[in-house]
Amino acid sequence: MLFELSIIRKYLIPRRKQLSVSLIGLMSIFVIALVVWLVLVFLSVTEGIERGWLDKLTSLNAPLRINPTKAYFNSYYYQIDSISWTSNYQEKSIGEKLVALETNPYQPSSDMEIPYNWPQPEKKDLVKEVFAILSKNGDLTCQDYELSGAMMRLQIVKDNTASYLTQASYLASYTENNPYFNGLILPPSIKDINHLFNLASQKISGSCLDEPPSTSLHENYHDRLHTLLSHMTITGLKPTYSHWRIPPELIEDNSSFKADHNQTHILVHDHGTGILKKQKGKLYFQNAETSAPVLLQDPITFKAKLKPAKDLRFLVEAKVQNKLLKGELPFKGLEIASAKIEKPLIFNQEDTGVMLAKSFQDAGVKMGDVGYLAYSAATASSVQEQRVPIYVKGFYDPGIMSVGNKCILVPHEITRTINQSSNSFNFDPTMANGIMVWFKDLKSADKVKADLIKSFEEAGIDKYWKVTTYKEYDFAKDLLQQFQSDKYLFTIVGIIILIVACSNIISLLIIMVNDKKKEIGILQAMGTTKKSIAFIFSSCGLVMGVLGSIIGIIAALLTLHNLDSLVHLLSFIEGHEAFNAAFWGESLPNMLSNHALLFILITTPLISVLAALVPAIKACRINTSSILRSE
Amino acid sequence: MQNQHFIDSEVRMSILAKNLHKTYKGTTPVKVLSGVTLEVHKNETLAIMGKSGEGKSTLLHILGTLEDFCEGTLEVCGHTIPSSYTSKIRNQHIGFIFQSYHLLDDYSALDNVLMPARIQRKGVDEKKALELLDLVGLGARAHFLTKLLSGGEKQRVAIARALCNNPDLILADEPSGNLDRTNSKMICDLLLATVKQMGKTLIVVTHDKELAASCDRTLFLNDGKLCTS
Numbered sequence: 001m002l003f004e005l006s007i008i009r010k011y012l013i014p015r016r017k018q019l020s021v022s023l024i025g026l027m028s029i030f031v032i033a034l035v036v037w038l039v040l041v042f043l044s045v046t047e048g049i050e051r052g053w054l055d056k057l058t059s060l061n062a063p064l065r066i067n068p069t070k071a072y073f074n075s076y077y078y079q080i081d082s083i084s085w086t087s088n089y090q091e092k093s094i095g096e097k098l099v100a101l102e103t104n105p106y107q108p109s110s111d112m113e114i115p116y117n118w119p120q121p122e123k124k125d126l127v128k129e130v131f132a133i134l135s136k137n138g139d140l141t142c143q144d145y146e147l148s149g150a151m152m153r154l155q156i157v158k159d160n161t162a163s164y165l166t167q168a169s170y171l172a173s174y175t176e177n178n179p180y181f182n183g184l185i186l187p188p189s190i191k192d193i194n195h196l197f198n199l200a201s202q203k204i205s206g207s208c209l210d211e212p213p214s215t216s217l218h219e220n221y222h223d224r225l226h227t228l229l230s231h232m233t234i235t236g237l238k239p240t241y242s243h244w245r246i247p248p249e250l251i252e253d254n255s256s257f258k259a260d261h262n263q264t265h266i267l268v269h270d271h272g273t274g275i276l277k278k279q280k281g282k283l284y285f286q287n288a289e290t291s292a293p294v295l296l297q298d299p300i301t302f303k304a305k306l307k308p309a310k311d312l313r314f315l316v317e318a319k320v321q322n323k324l325l326k327g328e329l330p331f332k333g334l335e336i337a338s339a340k341i342e343k344p345l346i347f348n349q350e351d352t353g354v355m356l357a358k359s360f361q362d363a364g365v366k367m368g369d370v371g372y373l374a375y376s377a378a379t380a381s382s383v384q385e386q387r388v389p390i391y392v393k394g395f396y397d398p399g400i401m402s403v404g405n406k407c408i409l410v411p412h413e414i415t416r417t418i419n420q421s422s423n424s425f426n427f428d429p430t431m432a433n434g435i436m437v438w439f440k441d442l443k444s445a446d447k448v449k450a451d452l453i454k455s456f457e458e459a460g461i462d463k464y465w466k467v468t469t470y471k472e473y474d475f476a477k478d479l480l481q482q483f484q485s486d487k488y489l490f491t492i493v494g495i496i497i498l499i500v501a502c503s504n505i506i507s508l509l510i511i512m513v514n515d516k517k518k519e520i521g522i523l524q525a526m527g528t529t530k531k532s533i534a535f536i537f538s539s540c541g542l543v544m545g546v547l548g549s550i551i552g553i554i555a556a557l558l559t560l561h562n563l564d565s566l567v568h569l570l571s572f573i574e575g576h577e578a579f580n581a582a583f584w585g586e587s588l589p590n591m592l593s594n595h596a597l598l599f600i601l602i603t604t605p606l607i608s609v610l611a612a613l614v615p616a617i618k619a620c621r622i623n624t625s626s627i628l629r630s631e
Numbered sequence: 632m633q634n635q636h637f638i639d640s641e642v643r644m645s646i647l648a649k650n651l652h653k654t655y656k657g658t659t660p661v662k663v664l665s666g667v668t669l670e671v672h673k674n675e676t677l678a679i680m681g682k683s684g685e686g687k688s689t690l691l692h693i694l695g696t697l698e699d700f701c702e703g704t705l706e707v708c709g710h711t712i713p714s715s716y717t718s719k720i721r722n723q724h725i726g727f728i729f730q731s732y733h734l735l736d737d738y739s740a741l742d743n744v745l746m747p748a749r750i751q752r753k754g755v756d757e758k759k760a761l762e763l764l765d766l767v768g769l770g771a772r773a774h775f776l777t778k779l780l781s782g783g784e785k786q787r788v789a790i791a792r793a794l795c796n797n798p799d800l801i802l803a804d805e806p807s808g809n810l811d812r813t814n815s816k817m818i819c820d821l822l823l824a825t826v827k828q829m830g831k832t833l834i835v836v837t838h839d840k841e842l843a844a845s846c847d848r849t850l851f852l853n854d855g856k857l858c859t860s
Contacts, residue, residue, distance in 0.1 A: 524697075524718070526746055
């Protein structure tokens, strides 16, 4: 082997004497590296996006769902509530069944007679049994969910005027047990925070007949603000308008500024021709006392700290012309420039806050906006519109769910209330209520499903429940199939361009074999076997493939590491955003995909060796005798 | 491994060829050898002479297993040819010396001499290679690239290389063909002296009558057959 390796080394090291072969060799390695880089970056980014989408899909909808079947709805267990006084003659949702004190609420003495065609009572509590099975597996987290629908109307407040947004929406109950839920919630933006502060500091005007219930709104906002402030620290403030009026109390004694005096005001700016000075609490311009308002020409951002009081005042500090402006300011006329979000918002089941999809932000909806959910409720004589007041508690990222942008996350009470009285949305009952199950490893979904079905069978409740994994969800099935076919397509395209890149190896090695004919002849005369000759040339191909792969992998790692900077550069060159954030996400995924790496590590050397086989066979077939005699 | 092939201590014949035929196929087939029969004993030196184009080199290449023959039987150092081990037989039992030297230009003289040992993979005895280079008078130039050596020096490296794996049979194809008279004589003397000294069998194809006369036996290739005169 050492002999062959020494020959391979000799053949592969570029030499001036064999300039053309060396150049073609370097070009081949470069092209392979380029293709490897391209394939790795592309597959890593697309896989990252796919993973991100899948994470969002399974975070919001859970990777596994357990839904009641028709057998459940036909069961005695489900139907008995409708004739039981203790259940208020209403069928219970899964959540209610879970907390119900009795499995069978029927009281023969007081309730109506059970219809003769009803099935026999089940021996087990169908819901509690499911939760008992789920709780046995420590890796699973579960929660019941309920879907509903309603017409949402939101009042959007902007610049003290209100406009309205109306949208027919799906409602999904909060799943606060979901361990990945916080990952979906978007942190409040500076705009949101400013909006909440504005709402807190003033009452909303623009009332109209259709205004949602807004009694004691002002106080509610203070409470919400208090909650908000307990989750974040405001660090910077700035004026909401240019030419901000500097309150004289912010200017320290004996500090002076360059300024110009206009007819109505004094304008502080760097190229001012006069001097504004404060002495003993009074302002002087060019040594003459003035009471004219002092305006600041340039924008300013204060370092700010909220005073521990209820009236929203801040201790602020900033430098203008290297002089300190320091003091206390009310929030009015200011807006938040920066804030540190310390922990995500915590959900309080008792309030009426809802989470909207992030696309609502584009429509101008901000945190704190109020509105209602309207649904129709049928009574004996008429169909009436009923309303549940809501406010926007935050925004979540629905990922790529087709209905995602119309889906509102609401407290359980709201879905329950609407489902019990509404007839405006007819959901398939086997889908509208169920149990979501979360677990860490998405790949184990099929195994978890099989285990659950087995446990259900053992418990004798399998016919009442249908277990589905995310791969079977109606809204995700097509998408997942698309992911899968995209992956196959990318892999095939990757293989094709790798073959094209590696085909350079064929031309190079054929030139090399022609160049080294005499050497091959001499080596064979000295006893080198044909196998060794084939090995030498195949290995040359392999080494070039591996070298190209290594260079390509390093380049891909560097690219992925600096992906954001590259995207910014691309956007700068193009003059607009290079990648649509709605599709690709805020930043492109920059983790090297293990699958892509494995794909490259297997295919590139393999294709390189296969490409080198042609010249290797040609080298073996050289007629030693004629070569040695030709000179 | 075929035991019979590599137990050659008892083999007395270096070459045992019977009725060898060789025809180059093509649009007009060329018959080169038509029934060559040859026996060469161990330690014997044999010169093969003949006119140019008679097929001397072809015969030598057939004897050296570099080329196939069409008909007949051949045993080289006790091994029946063709064999699936011809490369190994060539490596261990045969040393070649060519008219055009056929050295590896980008390697040093020492590397060239060591090449058959490296191919054999039995451990490289650099000391022995240096001794061989000393023997051919090139010890001082062991580390020179062969492309920098003169024709005579190159042929001396080729002789040292041919002896590297201690083969039984040396096949030389006009070893002095490319050299001037002085160098030619020097190389022929060196070759014969070395072969005699090391007890090798030598078959040399040559036009040099002096060299042929120095060999134990001389055969002439005429019309595809070997004859003594």
